[in-house]
Amino acid sequence: MPEPSSRGVAVPRRQLSRSVLVDADVIRAAVPELRPGDERYDAELGARFAEHFPRLHGLFRELYGERADSLASLAAVVDLAVTTWRERPEALKALDRARTAQPAWFQSNRMLAGVCYVDRYAGSLDGIRRRIPYFRELGLTVLHLMPLFASPEGNDDGGYAVSSYRDVDPELGTMPELASLARELRDAGISLELDFIFNHTSNEHEWARRAVAGEVVDGVAYEDFYLIFPDRTMPDAYERTTREIFPDDHPGSFVQLPDGRWIWATFYHFQWDLNYANPEVFRAMAGEMTFLANQGVEILRMDAVAFIWKQLGTPCESLPQVHLLLQAFNALLAIATPGVVLKSEAIVHPDEVVSYVSVDECQLSYNPLQMALTWEALATRDASLLNQALERRHGLPEGTAWVNYVRSHDDIGWTFADEDAAELGIDGFEHRRFLNRFFVGREPGSFARGVPFQDNPRTGDCRITGTTAALTGIEAGDPGGVDRAVLAYSLALSTGGVPLLYLGDEVAQPNDPTYVSRPEEADDSRWVHRPFYPEQSYAAREDTATPSGAVFAALTRLLTVRRRTPELGGGRLWPFHTGLRSVVAFQRPGWTDDLPRVVVLANVGDDAVHVPAERFAGFDRVAHELVGDVDLDLRGGVSLPAHGIVWLHATPR
Numbered sequence: 184m185p186e187p188s189s190r191g192v193a194v195p196r197r198q199l200s201r202s203v204l205v206d207a208d209v210i211r212a213a214v215p216e217l218r219p220g221d222e223r224y225d226a227e228l229g230a231r232f233a234e235h236f237p238r239l240h241g242l243f244r245e246l247y248g249e250r251a252d253s254l255a256s257l258a259a260v261v262d263l264a265v266t267t268w269r270e271r272p273e274a275l276k277a278l279d280r281a282r283t284a285q286p287a288w289f290q291s292n293r294m295l296a297g298v299c300y301v302d303r304y305a306g307s308l309d310g311i312r313r314r315i316p317y318f319r320e321l322g323l324t325v326l327h328l329m330p331l332f333a334s335p336e337g338n339d340d341g342g343y344a345v346s347s348y349r350d351v352d353p354e355l356g357t358m359p360e361l362a363s364l365a366r367e368l369r370d371a372g373i374s375l376e377l378d379f380i381f382n383h384t385s386n387e388h389e390w391a392r393r394a395v396a397g398e399v400v401d402g403v404a405y406e407d408f409y410l411i412f413p414d415r416t417m418p419d420a421y422e423r424t425t426r427e428i429f430p431d432d433h434p435g436s437f438v439q440l441p442d443g444r445w446i447w448a449t450f451y452h453f454q455w456d457l458n459y460a461n462p463e464v465f466r467a468m469a470g471e472m473t474f475l476a477n478q479g480v481e482i483l484r485m486d487a488v489a490f491i492w493k494q495l496g497t498p499c500e501s502l503p504q505v506h507l508l509l510q511a512f513n514a515l516l517a518i519a520t521p522g523v524v525l526k527s528e529a530i531v532h533p534d535e536v537v538s539y540v541s542v543d544e545c546q547l548s549y550n551p552l553q554m555a556l557t558w559e560a561l562a563t564r565d566a567s568l569l570n571q572a573l574e575r576r577h578g579l580p581e582g583t584a585w586v587n588y589v590r591s592h593d594d595i596g597w598t599f600a601d602e603d604a605a606e607l608g609i610d611g612f613e614h615r616r617f618l619n620r621f622f623v624g625r626e627p628g629s630f631a632r633g634v635p636f637q638d639n640p641r642t643g644d645c646r647i648t649g650t651t652a653a654l655t656g657i658e659a660g661d662p663g664g665v666d667r668a669v670l671a672y673s674l675a676l677s678t679g680g681v682p683l684l685y686l687g688d689e690v691a692q693p694n695d696p697t698y699v700s701r702p703e704e705a706d707d708s709r710w711v712h713r714p715f716y717p718e719q720s721y722a723a724r725e726d727t728a729t730p731s732g733a734v735f736a737a738l739t740r741l742l743t744v745r746r747r748t749p750e751l752g753g754g755r756l757w758p759f760h761t762g763l764r765s766v767v768a769f770q771r772p773g774w775t776d777d778l779p780r781v782v783v784l785a786n787v788g789d790d791a792v793h794v795p796a797e798r799f800a801g802f803d804r805v806a807h808e809l810v811g812d813v814d815l816d817l818r819g820g821v822s823l824p825a826h827g828i829v830w831l832h833a834t835p836r
Contacts, residue, residue: 202244203237210236210258216265228268231518236261238543239514242507247462256462260469264519267473271520274366275479282522289524289547289681290584292745292752296325296376298591299686300341301355303715308356308364315371321689322742325482325681326368327376329592331355335387335453337703341592341713343378343486344385344454348471358478365479376482376526377475381468382491383454390467391455395440407461410447410493411440417495418445425499430639431706436499449490449499459491459508469515476520482547484526485509488539501535509544526586530593533576533600542582550585551598552576553678557671558595558647558654559614560787562621562631566767567607568599573678573769574758575603584754585680589671589688590654594636594646594709595622615645622647622654630656630664632694634708650712652691657730663789665691665730666826669737670785673828674767676745677783679754689738690720690731744809744830749773750781759784761794766823768794781809782831786823796820799833806833 215223217232240257247253268276282288297318305311311328318326330342333350342352351358365375384391393405412418418437425436428449437445438452447456457464472483492504509525516523527545529536533552540548556569579585597618601611620626622633633649647654651671656664668691675682698710719731726732745751750773757780759768765788771781782802786792799806799817808815809830815821821829 203240206240206254206257207232207236209254210261213258214262214265216269217261225268228265228518231521232261232264235514235517239511239518242511242514243462246459246465246504246507246511250462252462256466259466260515261518263466263470263473264515267477267519271477272479274369275477275520275522278369278481279520279522282524286542286582287753290679290753291324292749293322294324294681294752295322295742295745296327296586296681296683297321297323297686298327298329298683300329300592300713301331302352303713304686305716307354308351308360312364312367315367315373318373319371321684321739322746323373323684325374325376327378327482327484327683330378330380331361332380335385338451338453338707339385339703340451340454341707341709343380344383344451345380346385346387347389349474362478365481369479369481374481375479376484377480378486379472379475379483380486381457381472382487383448383450383456386453386455394455395442403463408458408464408467409455410458412437412445413443415445418447420495421447421493421499424497427639429637430641431637447493450487456490456493458493459504460493465508465511469512472512472516473519476516476523481522482524482526484528485512485545486528488527488545489529489531489535501529501531501538506538506544509539513543513545530596530598533572533598533603536598537576537579540583541580546583547586547681548579548583549591550587550678550680551596553585553674554588554590555595555598557589557674558622559597559599559618560767561655561667561671562618562629564788565764566785566787567764568604568609569767570758570769571603571607572599573756573767577678577754577756579754585678586683587675587678587680588683588685589651589675590649590685590712591683592685592709592713594648596646619645619647622649624659630659630661630667632658634694634711636708648708648712650692650694650714651685651688652730652734653694653712657691657734658693663826665733665737666824668734669741670787670826670828672738673741673783673785673830676741677751677771677781677830678769679751679756679771682745684738687714687717687720689735690717690724691734692717692720740810748781748809748830748832750779750832759798761798763792763794765790765792766794777835779832779834782806782829782833784821784823784829784831786825786827789825791822791824791827794821794823801835802833803836806831808832 211217215221216225217229243257332345333347334344368375390408394409398405422435433452438448489501492502493499525545526547527539529539530551539545552572556572560566560569597615604611621629622631623635632653633647636646636648638645651668652658655667694711695714698704704710723729723731724735727736750771757770759770761768767785796818806815
C-alpha cells in the first residue's frame with residue numbers, strides 16, 4: 184500500500200525512511216484506532232495518520248532525535264491525537280471534514296474578524312452570547328476573544344499570564360459556558376478564536392509551582408519545564424545576546440526566585456518561559472491545544488512565536504527550531520483536529536514575519552507591516568513606504584492569508600525594514616523617533632492623541648498606544664479624523680485576507696484615560712486603548728451627525744460592498760502607479776487575470792488630488808465606483824478629496 188506524503192501525494196512505502204515505517208508500525212500496533220483489521224479501527228483517522236505522521240516523525244527527529252525518550256514522547260503525542268479525535272464532538276468532526284474539503288475557507292470576501300476583551304466588551308461569556316445578534320448584523324465570521332483563562336490577581340499582562348489553560352477566569356464564566364458559546368457562534372456562522380499563549384505560563388501555573396518545588400510526578404520532572412539556573416553564570420551568558428523586552432519590569436531575560444535561583448522570563452517577571460528543548464513540554468502544551476480545540480475553538484492565535492526556543496549565543500528569537508515546533512503542532516492538529524488553523528503573531532522584521540506563514544506552519548498571520556505603514560502614511564501624508572510594501576511584501580504562499588488590521592490590543596511598533604526605508608531616502612531610526620513624537624502629539628501638525636508605551640530613553644525604543652479614534656484625530660476634534668479612520672479600515676478591508684476589527688472602533692471609541700486610577704493597569708499604557716464597552720458611542724451609531732455615527736455608517740457601507748465583491752477575496756494584489764505620493768494605490772485582480780478587477784485608491788494627504796486619465800489607459804472607459812455606487816468615465820481621470828477613498832470596479836482592455 185502506498186503511504187501519502189506530507190503534501191497528500193501518495194508515495195511508495197519504500198521511499199519513506201525505514202525508521203518512519205518501523206516507528207509507524209510500532210505505534211499502530213499499540214493503538215487500535217490506527218490498526219487496520221481491528222474492530223476499533225478508524226479509517227478516517229488512520230488515513231490522516233498515514234498522511235501526516237511522516238512529517239511529524241521527521242520534525243521530532245530534528246528536535247529531539249538525540250534524546251533516548253524521543254520515540255516514547257512521539258508515541259505519547261500520537262496517543263494524544265487519537266484520544267482527541269475519539270472525544271471530539273460530532274459537530275466538530277463534521278466541521279473538520281468541511282474545512283478539509285475547502286481549505287481556503289478563510290479567503291472568502293465575506294470574512295470579517297472582530298476582537299474584544301470579554302469583560303470590557305460584554306462583562307462575561309453570557310454577555311458575549313447576548314451580543315451575537317449584533318455580531319451577525321455587523322457581518323462577523325470570526326470572533327477573537329482576548330485571553331480569558333485563569334490568571335494571577337492584579338497585573339496579569341491583560342490575561343497573557345495563564346495559570347490554567349483548562350479554566351476560564353471565574354469572573355467571566357466557566358469552560359462549559361465557553362464550549363456552549365462556541366456552539367452558538369458556530370451556528371451563527373462565526374468561528375471562535377482564542378489566544379494560545381505557549382511561550383510561557385504564569386508563575387502560579389501548576390507546572391510552575393511544581394518546578395520551583397522540584398517535583399517529579401509520574402516520571403515527569405517539572406523543573407525541566409522551565410529554564411532555571413542556580414546562579415548568574417548561565418543567565419549572564421545568555422543575556423550577552425538577548426534583548427530586553429519590558430525594561431520597566433525587569434532588566435534582561437531572567438528574574439530571581441525567592442530561593443536565589445534564576446528563571447527565564449522574557450516578558451513580565453510573573454511570566455516564566457517554557458523549555459521546549461524538553462519534549463514533555465511539547466506534549467503537555469499539545470494537550471492544552473487539543474483540549475481547547477475540542478471545546479470548539481477553530482482558530483488559535485499563536486502568541487509570541489518568535490521567542491519559544493532558546494540557544495546560547497543567539498538572540499533567542501526566530502531560531503530555526505521555532506519553525507520546527509510550529510510545524511510539529513500543525514502536523515499534530517492535521518491528525519487530531521484538521522479543521523483548526525493557526526495564526527502567527529510575530530512582530531519582527533518583515534522577512535521573518537512571512538517565514539512563519541505556510542500551510543504546514545501557520546495558515547494565518549497578522550500583517551504588522553501593513554498596519555504600521557498605514558499609520559506612517561497618515562502621519563507623513565506620504566504613501567511611498569506603504570505602496571512599496573504592498574508591491575514587494577504582500578505576497579504569501581498558496582493556501583495562506585494575512586490578517587489585516589488597523590490596530591490590536593497591543594502597542595504599535597514601527598516594524599518596517601530599514602533597508603526599504605533607505606531606498607526612499609529615509610533614515611529608519613530617526614523616522615521612528617518622528618513617528619513616536621507625532622502620535623503622542625509632540626510634533627507640529629499632529630492630529631493624534633496617543634500615549635507612549637515602554638519609552639526607553641537609553642535605547643531610543645518606544646511604541647505607541649491609542650484607539651483608532653485617538654490616533655486619527657477624532658478625539659482631538661480634527662476635521663479629517665473620521666475620514667482618516669475610515670481610510671485606515673478601508674485598506675484593511677480591501678487588501679485581501681481576513682480583515683480584523685477591534686470592536687468599538689466601528690463607533691469611534693475614544694481612549695480610556697481612567698486606566699491610571701486602577702493599580703493593576705496604571706503602569707501599562709496599553710490599557711488606554713482597551714476601553715470598556717462604549718455605551719454612548721454605540722447609542723449614537725445611527726446618528727451620522729456624530730463621529731460615532733459617521734464612522735459606523737461609512738464602515739458598514741464598506742463591509743456591505745466587500746461582501747458583494749468577490750475580487751476582494753483571496754490575497755492576490757497588483758501595484759497601480761498613480762504618480763502621486765499621497766495616494767495608496769493597488770489592484771485586486773480576483774481569481775483570474777482577465778476578469779474585472781478592483782482598483783483601490785486612497786488619498787492619505789490633507790489636500791484633494793487628481794489621478795490623470797492616462798493612468799487608466801489599460802481599462803475600459805466606464806468603471807463602477809463601488810462605495811458610492813456610481814459609474815465613472817475614466818477619460819476624465821479620478822479625483823480624490825483629502826483622506827478620500829475609491830474602489831473602482833474596472834475591466835481591463
